[in-house]
Amino acid sequence: MSVSPEAIRSALLARREIALIDVRQEALFALGHPLFAAQIPLQRIALEAPWRIPRQNTPIVVYDDGEGLAEPALHQLRALGYTQADVLEGGLAGWKAAGYELFEDVNSYSKAFGELVEHRRHTPSLPAPDVLALIEEKADIAILDARRFDEYATMSIPGGRSVPGAELVLRAPVAAPDPDTTIIVNCAGRTRSIIGTQSLINAGLPNRIFALRNGTIGWTLAGQALETGRQESVEKGEGSGHDLARERARDVAYRAGVRRIDSADLKGLIADSDRTLYRFDVRQPADFAAGHPAGFRNAPGGQLVQETDHFAPVRGARIVLVDDLGSRADMTASWLAQLGWEVLVLADAFDGPLETGDDGAPPPRGPHGRYKRPYEGTDNREAAMQAYLDWEYGLVAQLERDGTHGFFVI
Known part of the structure; x- marks a missing residue:
């Protein structure tokens, strides 16, 4: 059949x-x-x-x-x-x-959604030469890299620090406690820069906030040198900072229609044999390994929004998120809801016993089974990088022609 x-x-x-x-x-x-x-x-x-x-x-x-x-x-x-x-x-x-x-490339609908966000919210950005000028004049800026830490360590903007996407609302105030500090969010291309910048804007941070336009690709195409091997991360902060991040993120999630559940509600969802249920802990791998709720897999929030088709290939499934501090789950949920998912946040996930170790995910594919992204590594041809950007610029129009996405932007 x-x-x-x-x-x-x-x-x-x-x-x-x-x-x-x-x-x-x-x-x-x-x-x-x-x-x-x-x-x-x-x-x-x-x-x-x-x-x-x-x-x-x-x-x-x-x-x-x-x-x-x-x-x-x-x-x-x-x-x-x-x-x-x-x-x-x-x-x-x-x-x-x-x-x-x-649609070409990989993680296409997440990337198309990022372009739609920028198109509808006019997410502010700065071109690479302008950011370099700010660095050279020692302006009051904080450059935050929203990619995975290993990507950041491979190549990064001079002076940039690692703050993976879902961590931004929690950690950006630590990196830039003065509201007069300008925050610049970068990734390798466009999507995580746009989503990261708009996350901070949606959460109401008082700073001026910009995406680095076209990320490290734009930086390279402008003839500017990247740094390699950086190991600088921004810490989580503590106490009242966590409370404020939680409050900000919860407000964004509420505006996106995210619902909150408790463990009793979760049991009911698990018992529903007619719906697929994905359960993700959106913290960084080390935090997950140190202690996580039983039955949850690790999907760091920024990557879950960037690679949704990898983590959750069943379109129309339910997704439940957890995070011990709250803000990362709520911010991730806000984006997944806008991507058209039924997504819920489990409020009492860390009230009981926790499991340690990894989640047992299959080993990653080797290079032979993986398409080389035009924004990964330091050996990409300029023509391939420019072609990739040109493709991203056309995604909003392609979404409209396709007509199946169901995305919305708060």
């Missing part, structure tokens, strides 16, 4: 659960795929599918582009116990023939 492109589009518009899975290698996936497709290569289905698609009666549709991978993938899924796995009628060619959009 196969599922038509029209039926998949109907499910997306109705917000019914569906996991649309591209079973090609990630480099081929990055050349073009439906907006809400996720990618699991045939060779890793047995490893990744039980982790990323936890409910065995989830509607799953797999596809390739004529390589002969979809049918073997379907057999593997059924052997793993998935009862509603089918193939896309006509594969990727069938999707194109139906007149539907194909």
Whole structure:
């Protein structure tokens, strides 16, 4: 049995659960795929599918582009116990023939959402030469890098410090306690800079706040040198600072329609066998390993917003978030809600016993199974970086043509 492109589009518009899975290698996936497709290569289905698609009666549709991978993938899924796995009628060619959009690169809908946020909120940004001028004149600025720490250590803006995205509302006031200090948020390209900057604006920080326009890509294309090997992080602060961050973030989450639940409510969600439930602890890995609620996986909030299709490939599922200090879960939830997810925050997650160690996630893919992003590392060609930016600039118009996203921006 196969599922038509029209039926998949109907499910997306109705917000019914569906996991649309591209079973090609990630480099081929990055050349073009439906907006809400996720990618699991045939060779890793047995490893990744039980982790990323936890409910065995989830509607799953797999596809390739004529390589002969979809049918073997379907057999593997059924052997793993998935009862509603089918193939896309006509594969990727069938999707194109139906007149539907194909999106390039990876984490495409999160990146498209970031562009939509900037488009609608006019998120302020500064070009790389202007930021360099501020650095050289020793202006009162704090440069905060919203990427993962390992990305920051690989290459960073001179003087920048690491504050991964979901940590910004908590840690930015520590980095810039004087409201006259200008805060500049950067990532490698655009999305995490935009989301990070808008997070601080949404939370009502009194500082002037800007994104570094086009991130380290823009910095490199301007002919400016990056630093390597930096190890500077901003601490969490303490006491009243945590309380203020929690208050600010909770207000943002409320405006985005995020609901709060307790452990009794969570039991009811777990018992609902007709809905997929993802449970994520959005703190940094070291905090998670030191003690986390049972049954929760680690997905640092900034990366969860950036790579939502990786962490939660079942579109239409429920998501429950936890965080011992509160602000990180609420800020992450505010963005996931705007991305069209039903997302809840568990308020009493840390009141009982905790587990330690990692969450047992499958080992990451090696370089051979991973598409090299044009914004990673220090050896990217300028033409590839510029092409990547040009692609991002066009995503808002492509979202409008596609018509299935259901995003909103508070």
